[in-house]
Amino acid sequence: MIRGLVLVFGLVLGLMLALLTEGRMAHLAALSGDRLPGWALAISSDATVFSGSTAPLAGRMGVSVQWRLARIGPAGPVWRVQLSGAGVRLEGDLIIGAGNTARLNDLRGRVDLAALSAWEHTPEFAAGLEIARGRGEIDLDHGTLSTLQLEGFASGVIAGQSVLGEGRADAGLLADGRWHLHLLLAAGQAELEATGDGLGGILRLHVDQDRADLLPTGWGNPLPSDGDRLMVSHLLPIRPSDTD
Numbered sequence: 001m002i003r004g005l006v007l008v009f010g011l012v013l014g015l016m017l018a019l020l021t022e023g024r025m026a027h028l029a030a031l032s033g034d035r036l037p038g039w040a041l042a043i044s045s046d047a048t049v050f051s052g053s054t055a056p057l058a059g060r061m062g063v064s065v066q067w068r069l070a071r072i073g074p075a076g077p078v079w080r081v082q083l084s085g086a087g088v089r090l091e092g093d094l095i096i097g098a099g100n101t102a103r104l105n106d107l108r109g110r111v112d113l114a115a116l117s118a119w120e121h122t123p124e125f126a127a128g129l130e131i132a133r134g135r136g137e138i139d140l141d142h143g144t145l146s147t148l149q150l151e152g153f154a155s156g157v158i159a160g161q162s163v164l165g166e167g168r169a170d171a172g173l174l175a176d177g178r179w180h181l182h183l184l185l186a187a188g189q190a191e192l193e194a195t196g197d198g199l200g201g202i203l204r205l206h207v208d209q210d211r212a213d214l215l216p217t218g219w220g221n222p223l224p225s226d227g228d229r230l231m232v233s234h235l236l237p238i239r240p241s242d243t244d
Helices: 002-022 025-035 038-042 209-214
Strands: 051-053 064-073 076-085 088-096 101-112 125-139 144-159 162-173 179-185 190-196 201-208 229-236
Antiparallel strands (some): 051 064, 088 101
């Protein structure tokens, strides 16, 4: 899930760096010919460093990007970036940093997990994430997101047929490509964690022993977890992709 945003941020960053000296995308394409990377085909021909957009990008998430130059800050130009697609609506600031990195700050928005296009089929898991704070770092050498951290609130959380309610949420992407999602639910009596990498993912639900009623049926027999808890696990139906 989280890893699917990597190509999106890399695309925006690469475009901005190129257009700083070349003007419009059409002009850049004429000058560069087939030297442009494949992702450049998704960029609108009238895009500039000041504003622009893309068609849905390749990959599991199928996210489109819009950007505009928002202001000149103490560290230089700041672009406001908007990401939209099935189940995803995020926006934040992009700042070119020192060395070979760029920073993503003030990420906010909403992610509806069950609606993501990353799934091979509808998962037995749903939640709406209101992202209140987020940040990340981009590797300029490779044009990819190297780290990402999101924090917010989850509501409407369902695992199988079990309604788990709402609670605190955080998600992240590590530099080695692993990602995680963590939800603390039911006033602390239930905890949901999903982890994965580019090949797949698994979801684990931990509940207090006296709240075994929260465990979904059909996910197998519960196993002992940390302390006096029970745990069940479920493979996530992540769609294969050659581009993520």
